[in-house]
Amino acid sequence: MAKLRGTGIAAVNYPTGMNLGGDPSQALIHATTTGTFVISLSSTDLGQGLKTVIAQIGAETLGVPFENVLIDTADTDTGPHCMGTFASRATHRVGNAVIMAAKEARKAMLEVAAEELEVSPDDLDTDGKGNIFVKGSPERKIDITSLALAAHFKYGRTISGRGMYIKPKSPVDPETGKMDPDSTEAHACVVAEVEVDTETGEVTVISLKSAYEVGRQVNPALVHGQIVGGAFMGMSHALYETTAPYYPSPDHAPGSFSEYIIPGPHELPHIESVVLEYPSVNGPYGVKGVGEMTANAPIPAIVNAVSNAIGVRLTEYPITPEKILRALEKSPKVKQLAENRS
Amino acid sequence: MPSRIVAFNLNGRDVEVMVKPLTTLQTVLREHLHLTATKSGCRQGGCGTCTVLVNGEPMLSCLLPVEDIAGQKVVTLEGITPIEGLHPIQQAFFDNYAIQCGYCSPGVIMVIKALLDRNPNPTRQEIMDAIAGNVCRCTGYEPILRAAEDAARRLQSA
Ligand code: FES
Numbered sequence: 170m171a172k173l174r175g176t177g178i179a180a181v182n183y184p185t186g187m188n189l190g191g192d193p194s195q196a197l198i199h200a201t202t203t204g205t206f207v208i209s210l211s212s213t214d215l216g217q218g219l220k221t222v223i224a225q226i227g228a229e230t231l232g233v234p235f236e237n238v239l240i241d242t243a244d245t246d247t248g249p250h251c252m253g254t255f256a257s258r259a260t261h262r263v264g265n266a267v268i269m270a271a272k273e274a275r276k277a278m279l280e281v282a283a284e285e286l287e288v289s290p291d292d293l294d295t296d297g298k299g300n301i302f303v304k305g306s307p308e309r310k311i312d313i314t315s316l317a318l319a320a321h322f323k324y325g326r327t328i329s330g331r332g333m334y335i336k337p338k339s340p341v342d343p344e345t346g347k348m349d350p351d352s353t354e355a356h357a358c359v360v361a362e363v364e365v366d367t368e369t370g371e372v373t374v375i376s377l378k379s380a381y382e383v384g385r386q387v388n389p390a391l392v393h394g395q396i397v398g399g400a401f402m403g404m405s406h407a408l409y410e411t412t413a414p415y416y417p418s419p420d421h422a423p424g425s426f427s428e429y430i431i432p433g434p435h436e437l438p439h440i441e442s443v444v445l446e447y448p449s450v451n452g453p454y455g456v457k458g459v460g461e462m463t464a465n466a467p468i469p470a471i472v473n474a475v476s477n478a479i480g481v482r483l484t485e486y487p488i489t490p491e492k493i494l495r496a497l498e499k500s501p502k503v504k505q506l507a508e509n510r511s
Numbered sequence: 512m513p514s515r516i517v518a519f520n521l522n523g524r525d526v527e528v529m530v531k532p533l534t535t536l537q538t539v540l541r542e543h544l545h546l547t548a549t550k551s552g553c554r555q556g557g558c559g560t561c562t563v564l565v566n567g568e569p570m571l572s573c574l575l576p577v578e579d580i581a582g583q584k585v586v587t588l589e590g591i592t593p594i595e596g597l598h599p600i601q602q603a604f605f606d607n608y609a610i611q612c613g614y615c616s617p618g619v620i621m622v623i624k625a626l627l628d629r630n631p632n633p634t635r636q637e638i639m640d641a642i643a644g645n646v647c648r649c650t651g652y653e654p655i656l657r658a659a660e661d662a663a664r665r666l667q668s669a
């Protein structure tokens with residue numbers, strides 16, 4: 170009986186979204202009478218913070234405060250089309266669509282302001298605090314609420330914009346096989362440290378340390394949240410989760426939600442991460458995407474760490490105690506330990 | 512079996528509901544009284560998102576026939592949320608990014624409330640023990656533990 174320690178490493182290159190052409194998302198923006206910019210989408214926020222980052226991107230492009238932007242994802246039947254929130258695609262695809270829509274809405278906004286301030290739209294700029302002012306004489310300005318009221322009730326105009334993103338198809342060159350297989354790739358490397366109890370077959374993940382390169386971070390706190398949550402989920406897949414029986418008989422399969430094993434707070438390893446930012450050329454403000462990939466690399470890193478600890482390569486996960494105990498029977502390390510004792 | 516009236520105290524007010532035997536407190540809260548902060552995850556005691564306080568103790572409302580709590584004091588997340596702003600525990604969750612999809616949050620917050628009421632300065636281990644029955648799929652628990660520690664500090668200095 171012993172506790173064996175091991176370290177494993179794994180890396181991932183993650184292509185954002187569905188590729189080879191297509192994968193569209195659309196966005197519509199309109200200002201309400203009081204100057205709230207509503208961004209209508211069918212892109213659902215699953216908790217990753219999409220609404221927050223899209224509002225940030227919209228506000229930045231419009232030139233208005235974050236608080237003036239409202240994300241409406243109420244109805245996927247009636248909203249602008251979106252392929253969905255998956256494959257780490259939403260910030261990249263929807264963000265691009267929102268930038269396009271916001272540019273058009275900003276143009277309409279500056280045109281109305283130009284009429285109110287009696288200047289050319291080219292002479293106007295936004296201060297990001299809710300005002301549009303004349304370049305060079307910032308005291309000549311109009312606030313967004315007054316502007317939106319004027320657009321609606323004086324000029325009979327909308328302040329609105331349309332945007333879309335679609336990935337252009339990239340044909341394969343028949344001579345060379347060359348093509349552009351993805352939009353952009355994020356990268357990560359995870360190092361796992363584990364301890365295996367040779368008596369019970371249980372694995373404790375001691376730490377998951379990672380480096381992520383995800384393009385520009387729109388919201389670093391949300392990126393960190395994805396990395397920590399994803400690391401935990403990856404650990405869960407590596408060691409616990411399965412809908413298949415743990416034992417040869419199907420009777421041992423989880424029959425309901427409460428029998429499906431996932432780890433809890435006691436299994437939380439030490440999680441540490443650094444993030445590198447190499448902006449992408451085609452993402453909104455250089456975004457690549459971070460989401461799904463955070464649960465990917467921890468799995469092989471943990472499996473590699475267990476193999477390193479016990480000296481036997483495991484090829485099937487989740488690595489349950491049963492699988493470990495069977496593997497240990499073949500482990501040279503464990504044989505060595507037994508011989509040392511006798 | 513016929514329906515009967517069950518009276519209890521909910522968030523400081525006396526309420527009466529007409530229910531069939533074995534109707535759970537969860538169903539009464541969500542479907543009869545339309546208080547939907549208390550979530551419905553598994554309805555079999557496996558996830559903790561339906562947790563409410565009964566006489567200050569955390570209980571799974573999906574396993575609790577409402578007639579069993581007749582005459583007792585029930586507090587839900589609505590009951591600790593002020594008219595304006597947030598309860599210090601809610602604020603700590605918000606500030607520490609301890610909410611992603613938010614489905615586990617009402618249950619976790621009620622468990623933390625019960626913990627801090629009887630143990631204002633818990634260790635990390637005690638917080639983990641308290642929320643061991645609450646499944647969180649999103650956060651990896653780390654921000655929840657930080658939020659609970661932060662909430663304890665806020666409540667003590669309040
Ligand atoms: S709904 Fe009550 S424990 Fe899951």
Ligand code: FES
Binds near residue numbers: 647648
């Ligand atoms: S935040 Fe989604 S389950 Fe906890």
